Amino acid sequence: MPLNIKRAFLLCLLLFITFAGITVYKYTNVNSKLENFDVTRIGVLDGVKLKHEAKCFKVHLEVSQRVTDLVSKIRVSEKQFKNSYNEIKKNTKLTLNAKNSELAKLESKWKSLSRQYNEEMQNIRNIDLKIADITQTKLFSILESLAKSLKLNLILNKTSDDKINIFYTSKDIDITDLVVKEMDKVLPNIKLEDLK
Secondary structure, three states, X not given: OOHHHHHHHHHHHHHHHHHHHHHHHHHHHHHHHHOOOOOOOEEEEOHHXXXXXXXXXXXXXXXXXXXXXXXXXXXHHHHHHHXXXXXXXXXXXXXXXXXXXXXXXXXXXXXXXXXXXXXXXXXXXXXXHHHHHHHHHHHHHHHHHHHHHOOOOEEEEOOOOOOOOEEEXXXXXXXXXXXXXXXHHHOOOOOHHHHO
């Protein structure tokens, strides 16, 4: 074999061994970090079905009905006050001072009633928040217990129109620290001056 071909062959062999070594090192280094991770077991929960079928969520329907009733009551009151206002305005038998006096009384009654309605609505909201706090606390406790007994690492919500997408994740599948470490290696910093 000519000398140039032997050199090229040895150079290629050396490069191949170097790249193979780097690849093996990176693979074993990454895998050593991930050794602690088992196969992820996932549970699925239908959040909408839960809300419709679990007895504890029925109280939300009562709260919702209270809100609906209060809003209807407010609308009726508004209509009555508008009618009273228009009757006072159209009343030709009253003097201007008498009209203004009646309108001021009506406005005072409306402000008082508005405060009362606002307080009622705030009370309903507070009740709803307490109910939500109680049900969520118990739900997450139950989910954590079930996840541990069923050896689940993750519980997903299979209902897309619900606000919560993930109900539970176990700490052993949290890879945040690993991702942060790798991002810091790959992209240690970005300087604003470099982006101009």
